[in-house]
Amino acid sequence: MGDTSADARSLVIKGLNKEYVAGKPILRDINLTIEGRGITAIIGPSGTGKSTLVRCINRLVNPTSGSILFQGQDMAKLSGLALRQARRKIGMVHQEYNLVERLSVMENVLSGRLGYVPAWKAWLRKFDPADIKKAFGLLDAVGLGDFATRRADQLSGGQRQRVGIARALMQDPDLILADEPTSSLDPKTSVEVMEIMVRLAGARNTPVVINIHNVDLAKRFSNRIIGMARGTVVFDGPPGDLKDHHLADIYGGESWMEAA
Amino acid sequence: MSTAAPAATSTREAFLPNWPRRFAFIALALYCLYAMSTLDITWDRFVRGLDQGAKFLDRLWPPNFAPDKLSLMSEGLLESVQIAILATAVGIVISIPIGLMSARNLVPVWVSWIGRVIIAIARSFHPMIVAILFVKAVGFGALAGILALIVSSIGFIAKLFAEAIEEMNMKQVEAVRATGASWLNVLFMGVIPQVVARFVGFSAYQLDSNLRNSTMVGIVGGGGIGATLFTAYQRFDYDFVMTILLAIIAIIMVSELLSSWLRKVFQ
Amino acid sequence: MSAGATTPAAPMATRIWERFTPQQRMGRFATYLVVVAAIVWSFRQIEIIPEFLYDAPQQSWDLFQRMWPIDWAYYPKGVHDALIETFHIATLGTLLALILGFPIALMAAKNITKSTTLNWIAQFLLVASRSVNSLIWALLFVAIFGPGAIAGVLAIGFRSIGFVGKLLAEAFEEARPGPIEALTSTGAPPLSILSKGYWPQVEPSFWSVALFRWDINIRESAILGLVGAGGIGVALDSALNNLYWDQVGLILLVIFAIVIVTEFVTSYVRGKII
Numbered sequence: 044m045g046d047t048s049a050d051a052r053s054l055v056i057k058g059l060n061k062e063y064v065a066g067k068p069i070l071r072d073i074n075l076t077i078e079g080r081g082i083t084a085i086i087g088p089s090g091t092g093k094s095t096l097v098r099c100i101n102r103l104v105n106p107t108s109g110s111i112l113f114q115g116q117d118m119a120k121l122s123g124l125a126l127r128q129a130r131r132k133i134g135m136v137h138q139e140y141n142l143v144e145r146l147s148v149m150e151n152v153l154s155g156r157l158g159y160v161p162a163w164k165a166w167l168r169k170f171d172p173a174d175i176k177k178a179f180g181l182l183d184a185v186g187l188g189d190f191a192t193r194r195a196d197q198l199s200g201g202q203r204q205r206v207g208i209a210r211a212l213m214q215d216p217d218l219i220l221a222d223e224p225t226s227s228l229d230p231k232t233s234v235e236v237m238e239i240m241v242r243l244a245g246a247r248n249t250p251v252v253i254n255i256h257n258v259d260l261a262k263r264f265s266n267r268i269i270g271m272a273r274g275t276v277v278f279d280g281p282p283g284d285l286k287d288h289h290l291a292d293i294y295g296g297e298s299w300m301e302a303a
Numbered sequence: 304m305s306t307a308a309p310a311a312t313s314t315r316e317a318f319l320p321n322w323p324r325r326f327a328f329i330a331l332a333l334y335c336l337y338a339m340s341t342l343d344i345t346w347d348r349f350v351r352g353l354d355q356g357a358k359f360l361d362r363l364w365p366p367n368f369a370p371d372k373l374s375l376m377s378e379g380l381l382e383s384v385q386i387a388i389l390a391t392a393v394g395i396v397i398s399i400p401i402g403l404m405s406a407r408n409l410v411p412v413w414v415s416w417i418g419r420v421i422i423a424i425a426r427s428f429h430p431m432i433v434a435i436l437f438v439k440a441v442g443f444g445a446l447a448g449i450l451a452l453i454v455s456s457i458g459f460i461a462k463l464f465a466e467a468i469e470e471m472n473m474k475q476v477e478a479v480r481a482t483g484a485s486w487l488n489v490l491f492m493g494v495i496p497q498v499v500a501r502f503v504g505f506s507a508y509q510l511d512s513n514l515r516n517s518t519m520v521g522i523v524g525g526g527g528i529g530a531t532l533f534t535a536y537q538r539f540d541y542d543f544v545m546t547i548l549l550a551i552i553a554i555i556m557v558s559e560l561l562s563s564w565l566r567k568v569f570q
Numbered sequence: 571m572s573a574g575a576t577t578p579a580a581p582m583a584t585r586i587w588e589r590f591t592p593q594q595r596m597g598r599f600a601t602y603l604v605v606v607a608a609i610v611w612s613f614r615q616i617e618i619i620p621e622f623l624y625d626a627p628q629q630s631w632d633l634f635q636r637m638w639p640i641d642w643a644y645y646p647k648g649v650h651d652a653l654i655e656t657f658h659i660a661t662l663g664t665l666l667a668l669i670l671g672f673p674i675a676l677m678a679a680k681n682i683t684k685s686t687t688l689n690w691i692a693q694f695l696l697v698a699s700r701s702v703n704s705l706i707w708a709l710l711f712v713a714i715f716g717p718g719a720i721a722g723v724l725a726i727g728f729r730s731i732g733f734v735g736k737l738l739a740e741a742f743e744e745a746r747p748g749p750i751e752a753l754t755s756t757g758a759p760p761l762s763i764l765s766k767g768y769w770p771q772v773e774p775s776f777w778s779v780a781l782f783r784w785d786i787n788i789r790e791s792a793i794l795g796l797v798g799a800g801g802i803g804v805a806l807d808s809a810l811n812n813l814y815w816d817q818v819g820l821i822l823l824v825i826f827a828i829v830i831v832t833e834f835v836t837s838y839v840r841g842k843i844i
Contacts, residue, residue, distance in 0.1 A: 127759060130756065141751060145771065150318070154758070157753060348720060388612040389613060389616065423830075428826070429789050442622035518706075532706065552702065568594075
C-alpha cells in the first residue's frame with residue numbers, strides 16, 4: 044500500500060494561478076501546504092475559485108501557472124500515462140455524484156480500479172476477486188451492502204453519493220478531493236454523507252480536501268478551514284478560530300449571518 | 304451493518320448475468336453465419352472481388368473532366384436540383400393539410416385515420432418504384448420524377464408534422480383557446496409557433512433527401528442526372544461516372560450546409 | 571422618444587414591439603427570396619409535355635387493369651426466395667454498417683476525438699457515404715463483385731454508414747460529461763473511459779438507430795435488384811422487362827406487406843427494449 048505516513052501524502056501548492064479569460068484571474072497566487080492527514084475544508088462564495096482550486100489538483104482544470112507538488116511530482120506538469128498514474132492515487136467525490144447511471148452499483152464502485160485494470164478486462168468485467176471482495180467491503184461500510192446489483196439510477200441522491208465515496212476509496216487513494224459533495228443533498232443526508240466520508244477516510248489515514256459552501260458542515264467536520272475570497276486565501280486556521288468577522292471578510296455582507 | 308457469517312459475503316453476486324441479452328447476441332451471430340452461407344457470400348468470392356475492385360478503382364480515377372462531358376453533366380445536375388426543389392415545395396404544401404389532418408389532438412379520430420392511411424401508403428413504396436409507376440402514367444422525364452418525390456416527401460413531412468403536433472404542449476393551445484380565438488387563430492398562435500422550428504428542420508432534411516433521390520430517379524426514366532449516370536455506367540465510361548459522383552457529393556454537401564443555415568435562421 | 575408629453579409625471583417612451591431583430595428580419599427575408607426564386611426558376615426550366623399529362627389518368631387506369639388479377643401463383647416460384655434474400659441483404663447490410671460506422675462515429679465525435687482534422691475527415695466520410703444513393707452504391711458493387719447478393723449487402727452497408735455514423739456521433743456528443751470526468755479522475759485509460767463511461771450512455775441510442783436503419787434498409791433492399799444486386803428487385807426487374815404486369819402487381823403487394831410487417835416489428839421491439 045506504500046508509505047502511508049503523513050509526509051508521503053502531503054500536498055504543496057506554490058504560486059498557483061488560473062485564468063479562464065485572459066486578464067481575469069480566478070485564482071491568484073495561491074500558496075498552500077496541506078499535510079497528509081486530516082480534513083481540510085475550503086469555504087468561500089460562489090465563483091471565488093474554490094472548485095477551480097480543487098480541480099487543479101487532479102488536473103481536471105489546467106492551471107495557468109504555478110506548481111502542485113504531490114508524491115514527488117508536480118501535478119501541473121504531468122501528462123499522458125504519468126498523469127493517469129498520478130490520478131490513480133487521488134480519489135474524488137463529485138457534486139453531482141457522477142455515477143454511470145446505466146451501470147450497477149458494483150460496476151460503479153469497481154470503476155475506481157479502472158486505472159489499474161487493462162481495458163479488455165474492464166470491458167469483460169473480469170476483475171480480481173480481491174477487488175470484488177474489497178468492493179463489497181466498501182459497500183458494507185457505506186451501508187449499501189445489498190445494493191450491489193442495482194442500477195445506479197434507481198438510487199436516491201444520498202445513496203448515490205455514498206457509492207461515489209466507495210468508488211473513491213476503491214482507488215486506495217493517498218488523497219481524497221471532494222468538490223461540493225453535499226450541495227445536491229438535503230440537510231440530513233448531507234450530514235450523513237459527510238459523516239461517512241470523514242470516518243472512512245480517517246480510518247485509512249487519508250487526507251481529505253473538501254470544497255464546501257456550508258460553513259456549519261465545514262466547522263463541524265474539518266480540522267482546518269481555508270477561506271477564499273476573490274481568488275486568494277483570506278483565512279487559514281482551525282474551525283475554532285473562524286469568527287464572524289472572518290466570515291464577513293470571506294462572504295461579504297452581514298445579513299446572512301443573522302440568526303433566523 | 305452485516306451480521307451474516309463471513310461465508311455469506313463470499314457468495315454474494317457481484318454481477319447479474321443478463322441471459323436474454325447473451326442469448327440475443329449468440330442468435331445474431333448464428334444468424335449472420337447462416338445468412339452469409341445462404342447468400343453464397345464466401346471469403347473466396349470476396350477476395351476475388353477485391354482484385355476486381357482494384358481494377359475498377361483504377362478505371363474510375365482520374366475523373367473525366369472533358370468539356371462536353373461536363374456540359375452534359377451540368378444539364379443533368381441542374382435538372383435534378385430543379386426536381387428536388389419543386390418536389391419539396393409542392394410536397395410541403397400538400398403535407399401541411401395532411402399533417403394537420405392526422406394529428407389526433409387536433410381533429411376527430413376518424414379524420415386522423417384518413418390522414419394516417421394516406422401517409423402510410425405514401426411511405427410504403429420506395430421512390431424508385433413510385434417513379435416507375437409515374438413514368439408509365441405520365442411518360443419519361445422530369446415530371447415523373449417530381450411526382451414520385453412529392454409522394455415520398457408527403458410520407459416524411461406529413462408524418463413528422465403530425466408527430467410534432469401530437470407531441471406539443473396542449474396547455475399552450477388551451478390557453479389560446481380560452482381567449483375565445485377561432486380555430487384558425489388557435490392554429491396560428493398556439494400550434495404553429497410550437498412546431499415551426501421542427502417543421503423547418505425536417506423540411507430542410509427532406510430537401511436534402513429529395514436531392515439525393517432525384518439523382519437516381521433518372522435511372523428508371525424520371526429525369527435528372529440519374530439517366531446520364533446510368534448511361535455512362537452501361538457504356539463502361541467509369542471515369543465519367545466518377546465525375547458525376549463527385550459532383551453529386553459536392554452538391555449534397557452544399558445543400559446540407561444550406562439546410563443547417565436555414566434552420567438557424569428560423570430557430 | 572416620447573410623443574409630446576407635457577405632464578410632470580415621467581413620460582412613457584412609445585415602445586415598439588418587434589418580433590424579430592433587424593438582422594433576423596434580413597435573414598428571413600433573404601431566405602424567402604432565395605426559396606421563391608429557386609422555385610420559380612425550377613418551374614420554368616422543367617419541361618412538362620402537356621400531352622403526357624392529359625394522358626395520365628388513362629395510362630394509370632390502363633396500368634391498374636393490367637395488374638389485376640394478381641398472379642398469386644407466381645409467388646412460391648419467383649418471389650418467396652427473393653423475399654428471403656432481400657431480408658438477409660437488409661440485415662447483413664445493417665450489421666456491416668454498424669460495425670464500420672462505429673469507429674467513424676468515434677472519430678467524428680468532437681468530445682472523443684479532439685483533433686479537428688480527424689473530425690473533418692470522419693464527417694466527410696459520413697457525408698460521402700450518405701450522398702451516394704444505395705442504388706448507385708449497388709451499381710458500383712455490381713461492377714466489382716458481379717450481380718448478386720454480395721453487391722447488395724455491401725451497397726446497403728456502405729450507404730448506411732453515413733446514417734448510422736452521424737446519429738451515433740451525435741449520441742456520443744450528447745453524453746453527459748459528469749461521469750466521464752469522474753472516470754478520468756480515477757486515472758482510467760481512454761479505452762476504459764470509452765467502454766465504461768461513454769458506451770453505457772450511448773447504448774440505447776445505438777440500438778434505436780440500428781432498428782431505425784434496419785427498417786429503412788428493408789425498403790431499400792427491395793429495389794436494389796433493379797440493378798442486379800439481388801433480392802426481390804431482381805424479380806421486379808424481370809417482370810417489368812417482360813411486361814408481366816400481373817406479376818408486377820404481386821411483387822408490389824408483397825413489398826407493401828413486408829414494409830407493414832417491418833413497421834410492426836420495429837415498433838414492438840422498440841417498445842420492449844428502449
